[in-house]
Amino acid sequence: GNSVTQMEGPVTLSEEAFLTINCTYTATGYPSLFWYVQYPGEGLQLLLKATKADDKGSNKGFEATYRKETTSFHLEKGSVQVSDSAVYFCALSLQGGSEKLVFGKGMKLTVNP
Amino acid sequence: GAVVSQHPSWVICKSGTSVKIECRSLDFQATTMFWYRQFPKQSLMLMATSNEGSKATYEQGVEKDKFLINHASLTLSTLTVTSAHPEDSSFYICSAIYWGAGSYEQYFGPGTRLTVT
Numbered sequence: 325g326n327s328v329t330q331m332e333g334p335v336t337l338s339e340e341a342f343l344t345i346n347c348t349y350t351a352t353g354y355p356s357l358f359w360y361v362q363y364p365g366e367g368l369q370l371l372l373k374a375t376k377a378d379d380k381g382s383n384k385g386f387e388a389t390y391r392k393e394t395t396s397f398h399l400e401k402g403s404v405q406v407s408d409s410a411v412y413f414c415a416l417s418l419q420g421g422s423e424k425l426v427f428g429k430g431m432k433l434t435v436n437p
Numbered sequence: 438g439a440v441v442s443q444h445p446s447w448v449i450c451k452s453g454t455s456v457k458i459e460c461r462s463l464d465f466q467a468t469t470m471f472w473y474r475q476f477p478k479q480s481l482m483l484m485a486t487s488n489e490g491s492k493a494t495y496e497q498g499v500e501k502d503k504f505l506i507n508h509a510s511l512t513l514s515t516l517t518v519t520s521a522h523p524e525d526s527s528f529y530i531c532s533a534i535y536w537g538a539g540s541y542e543q544y545f546g547p548g549t550r551l552t553v554t
Contacts, residue, residue: 328480332478367441367530367544367545367548368481369545370543413480424483425481425483425543427480427481429480
């Protein structure tokens with residue numbers, strides 16, 4: 325079946341630290357991959373996505389590269405800010421994102437000033 | 438951007454009663470909405486796909502008679518948890534598909550916390 329495994333937190337970093345959140349997947353086909361972010365009291369928001377191997381998604385200083393050979397989609401940011409404190413979810417879809425999403429468990433990140 | 442709201446954000450009900458949760462797309466029409474359930478420290482699990490004007494499609498293992506879904510308009514889907522029991526306590530999240538500029542994206546509501554006592 326299809327599944328997503330991601331780092332479990334919670335994780336606390338200092339401002340300007342480097343962030344990596346690991347995400348690996350198992351899929352029967354060729355999935356699209358996503359990172360969603362949920363800020364306190366808000367709904368999940370799409371952070372970035374990649375639809376095929378070697379694609380790099382990027383947004384707000386975050387990046388993730390679709391690695392088919394390692395079935396991974398790790399999220400990185402070079403210098404986190406307090407405003408990046410949120411819960412981050414890795415997800416996949418076999419139909420481009422308009423259909424069923426399979427989520428990882430989410431990781432709570434807290435960034436301290 | 439597209440906004441999806443849920444009401445209520447938090448509800449407590451007694452065992453055996455029913456509770457209705459609303460999901461609204463505020464500034465767009467959505468023919469397709471999804472309902473997810475999230476347990477503490479667990480991932481979001483898709484419960485059902487709600488299509489405007491037709492019956493919902495439930496995921497395997499989800500009781501359709503317990504979780505009633507109605508998508509009567511292009512901006513509103515409702516989830517009714519019937520004869521709720523403590524094991525139904527969970528965080529329920531909806532999402533809606535927004536089509537625009539030749540592409541589509543799924544927008545999520547903020548979730549509803551249900552506690553059954």
